Amino acid sequence: MSRSQQVRVDLLNVSLDGYAAGDHITLDEPIGGAGELFGNFDGRVIAGVQNADAPITADRVFSSVWGQGVGVEIMGRGKFGPQQGDWPDDGWRGWWEDAPPFETPVIVLTHHAHDTISFDNGTVFHFVDASPTKALELARDLAGGGDIRIGGGPSTVNQFLRDGLVDFMHLTIQPIVLGRGVPLWSGLGGIHKNYDIESVTASTGLIHQFWNRHHDEDTG
Amino acid sequence: MSRSQQVRVDLLNVSLDGYAAGDHITLDEPIGGAGELFGNFDGRVIAGVQNADAPITADRVFSSVWGQGVGVEIMGRGKFGPQQGDWPDDGWRGWWEDAPPFETPVIVLTHHAHDTISFDNGTVFHFVDASPTKALELARDLAGGGDIRIGGGPSTVNQFLRDGLVDFMHLTIQPIVLGRGVPLWSGLGGIHKNYDIESVTASTGLIHQFWNRHHDEDTG
Numbered sequence: 001m002s003r004s005q006q007v008r009v010d011l012l013n014v015s016l017d018g019y020a021a022g023d024h025i026t027l028d029e030p031i032g033g034a035g036e037l038f039g040n041f042d043g044r045v046i047a048g049v050q051n052a053d054a055p056i057t058a059d060r061v062f063s064s065v066w067g068q069g070v071g072v073e074i075m076g077r078g079k080f081g082p083q084q085g086d087w088p089d090d091g092w093r094g095w096w097e098d099a100p101p102f103e104t105p106v107i108v109l110t111h112h113a114h115d116t117i118s119f120d121n122g123t124v125f126h127f128v129d130a131s132p133t134k135a136l137e138l139a140r141d142l143a144g145g146g147d148i149r150i151g152g153g154p155s156t157v158n159q160f161l162r163d164g165l166v167d168f169m170h171l172t173i174q175p176i177v178l179g180r181g182v183p184l185w186s187g188l189g190g191i192h193k194n195y196d197i198e199s200v201t202a203s204t205g206l207i208h209q210f211w212n213r214h215h216d217e218d219t220g
Numbered sequence: 221m222s223r224s225q226q227v228r229v230d231l232l233n234v235s236l237d238g239y240a241a242g243d244h245i246t247l248d249e250p251i252g253g254a255g256e257l258f259g260n261f262d263g264r265v266i267a268g269v270q271n272a273d274a275p276i277t278a279d280r281v282f283s284s285v286w287g288q289g290v291g292v293e294i295m296g297r298g299k300f301g302p303q304q305g306d307w308p309d310d311g312w313r314g315w316w317e318d319a320p321p322f323e324t325p326v327i328v329l330t331h332h333a334h335d336t337i338s339f340d341n342g343t344v345f346h347f348v349d350a351s352p353t354k355a356l357e358l359a360r361d362l363a364g365g366g367d368i369r370i371g372g373g374p375s376t377v378n379q380f381l382r383d384g385l386v387d388f389m390h391l392t393i394q395p396i397v398l399g400r401g402v403p404l405w406s407g408l409g410g411i412h413k414n415y416d417i418e419s420v421t422a423s424t425g426l427i428h429q430f431w432n433r434h435h436d437e438d439t440g
Binding site for chain 1: 223226268270271272273275276278281282288289290366390418420423428
């Protein structure tokens with residue numbers, strides 16, 4: 001049980017043209033017009049395959065890694081809400097109503113101050129203005145020894161990848177061409193060389209990729 | 221969260237010639253001389269991928285479904301120990317020393333009476349002389365709403381399959397030919413027709429199969 005704490009990206013859907021979200025997040029379109037990225041995804045299985053009354057398929061099993069061993073999430077503000085600029089006094093508590101699925105502390109990266117928001121299920125949103133490295137320091141304190149999930153959106157994941165901070169990624173390569181959206185890979189040419197990458201295709205046609213950072217890169 | 225309770229077989233290794241254990245279980249050879257069936261399996265991941273200090277691969281993620289949502293296990297006596305006939309007064313508490321991985325009630329099927337054995341981590345072995353159907357009734361009471369895992373060995377799984385009691389199976393088809401052992405499939409010709417079967421190959425060459433029973437078979 002001496003495993004070192006990892007920084008992970010879990011279950012990030014990416015189109016064949018490299019987009020991982022739509023580009024116009026609104027109250028009605030949390031995915032910014034790119035709902036196709038989620039295919040037939042049943043979000044309940046992220047907390048265990050037993051939470052969906054549905055067959056236990058490869059896609060569902062792979063999705064269930066999302067919650068395993070994670071002690072904290074870091075997300076961009078667009079994943080928390082559609083607001084921009086100063087936070088309005090509108091009572092917004094996130095997209096998830098009374099039960100956000102995280103059930104851990106969550107760090108929301110934003111340049112605009114906001115009070116902490118707590119839920120009965122253990123989810124606590126902390127609003128922080130910090131660089132990726134500084135946010136990670138805070139996350140390690142909040143994680144209780146668990147792993148740190150970089151929860152998106154794609155711009156946030158991109159920043160952590162650029163800074164060489166991600167140990168593991170599970171990508172779902174969706175067989176769709178979006179044509180527009182938020183790109184995942186901007187400025188990251190060659191990054192695949194730092195990872196061992198396993199690709200597995202489920203019978204649905206989804207390609208699951210597991211990126212594990214080389215050990216020699218960890219020390220060098 | 222209204223999912224119905226399932227009877228599952230999780231992570232059963234099967235050779236290409238249909239054997240799922242060796243045929244001479246002894247104290248020194250718990251797998252009965254068929255250790256190859258386990259390949260490079262790292263058992264720690266059955267309680268979550270974070271429990272192995274190792275890359276998160278498809279094989280490890282698939283293995284992690286073992287513990288998800290299970291409330292009780294049913295096993296044959298050969299999985300509990302190498303003894304035969306009446307239980308000797310030898311202080312045997314199973315193969316797992318102080319921390320059996322189950323952390324739930326476990327029903328050990330045996331014709332020979334034995335006192336219940338409890339461990340601090342929640343594992344409690346109940347020794348029961350019962351048919352598969354009767355054992356399942358008891359298991360449902362012990363499961364606390366969780367799923368019921370048929371934990372093996374192969375003869376036990378075979379009995380539950382013959383009686384039509386298994387809703388889900390995760391098989392790992394190992395690319396080996398054992399030549400001898402305990403067969404999984406005896407008397408089960410045609411059983412595949414009752415299931416939707418998904419096969420996924422990991423980069424290691426292991427084939428993971430997910431058997432989900434047809435819904436129409438459930439009611440008919």
